[in-house]
Amino acid sequence: MRLEEYEIALARVVFHDKSGSKIRPILVIRHSDNAVFALSVTSQYQSKSVSIRQKYFRILDWVEAGLKKPSWVDTITVLKFRANTLKDLRVIGELTQRDKIRFVKFYKEAFKEKDS
Secondary structure, rough: OOOOOOEEEEEEHHHHOOEEEEEEEEEEOOOOOOEEOOOOOOOOOOOOOHHHHHHEEEEEEOOOOOOOOOOOEEEEEEEEHHHHHHHOEEEEEEEHHHHHHHHHHHHHHHHHHHHH
């Protein structure tokens, strides 16, 4: 299975503390022959601290993207999925052109900050 940039898929994501995992939406940001790199998509925004919320990208067209509720992309941690696990991923949609343009700008700004 080949995932394309800006597609949204359901994937099993391991918790940061490795205590378990859950199926959640992810946004594909890059792919190679042997791996897919993605960011988590979440509906949990209001409960986050201000500093964390600043790193969350709001998906305006969440219905068109195949999501069930208003959602944000967590740009803090990049997830890596090996090619042999891609069969377990299920594409549910992709960002609209408007959200793609907004995301690229947002993500470039986020990385500019990290590099400073």
